[in-house]
Amino acid sequence: MPCTLFIADLHLSSGRPDITAAFLRFMREDAVHADALYVLGDLFEFSIGDDEPSELNRQVASAFHACSERGTPVYFIHGNRDFMVGRRFARQAGMTLLPEQRVVDLYGRPALIMHGDTLCIDDAGYQRYRRITRWPWLQWLFLRLPLRFRLNIADGIRGKSARSKQDKMMQVMDVNQAEVARQLRLNEVDLLIHGHTHRPGIHDLSIDGRPARRIVLGDWYTQGSVLSVSPQGVELQSRAFKEQP
Template identity: 70%
Template sequence: MNQTTLFIADLHLSTGRPDITAAFLRFMAEEAPRADALYILGDLFEFWIGDDEPNPLHACVAEACRACVGQGTPVYFVHGNRDFLLGRDFAGRAGLTLLPEHTVVELYGKPVLIMHGDTLCTDDRDYQRFRRITHWPWLQWLFRRLPLSWRIKVADGMRNKSQNANQAKSMMLMDVSQLEVERQMAQHKVELLIHGHTHRPDIHQLTLDDRAARRIVLGDWYTQGSVLRVTPEGERLQRRQLG
């Protein structure tokens, strides 16, 4: 191990983008096994309708993750807004360790708050209302027991509705709330927050109680890969080629 921890998010893997899948599989085979740990901060998949969906892509991803874990690199997963229904059955097949939506991890002597990031977008009240509803345990229980064909139709309809709604929203509305960022970091007593969701990779400097702090945003994998490398010396956002 070379004292490196890796973070990725927002790959939105689907059968329609084999170039992203190829880049992810290459990353899992060549780069991830050399790290101390890999954290996937949500939206690994474009959508998830249940662990029982017989999608060859899911089996391929599970095999790649399990192989990485088998070589000694644990792979941790935080649910995103697209794959929040990913369950313990798939996690078991993939060797993933599921984490709560807000988790503090110790990285080389420093506490770090990690999350997908959608809970930080509190100005988008319509989305937060939708999120609360879709996370009702009884509703998820019911959805998982619908026939697979019904779940596919429901997921397609929800995805189209979400895309249409987002087109009418301003980018500022869909970004994080600075007040919520500061509240979460103060509540968890950290000076570093890592998240995805907004697809705006950057390292933001801020001040909390007269102390320097940072918020690192992971990028998506639509046009290029985005990887955060954390070492005892610091953090670096890097790009990866697709295909």
């Protein structure tokens, strides 16, 4: 059966080999049979640049490349953790980098896809941080720092982010419904697919009296989360992690 697959928020890191193993198994067993694979951000826990010589980066790039070589195109939208993934890694992975928002055709139905952090406009502090970290000149300077400095900066940002989340109300970190409606109207679609919030679900909406739908991808902390879209419909699926020997 033809299908297009979506994943997000894997947060791959050397400290979670179980997530990496589940991802690699998904690529071998599922992704290679899909019409296309879309990765909607936060593939990595953190990215410090394409020159990071890690075994994890090599494994991920190799898995994507093998998938695309077998005929499944791979598309990638940056998240808030991996926005430093660049063209060099994309070439090694055989994947296509997309802008932060894109309308795609899913078997005759247009859908707006994104990571989802730009929908969380009630979190003013995060949105300010996001604007600053996307400044091209700042990224240029960051990439010219020694690797060990970049790793230290990444560790500091991760710790600050974890502490910040503990202090914020959950509704502040979720999407703003008015912004969801605005994006659907602006892009003239009735289907939105995103990640970021780690709250998987299919939400039926009404926008200007017309039905619409917002689909949220889940994270990969305790199990894999996959959205399968086919001509017959949509399905949020899970992938159990195998026990480590």
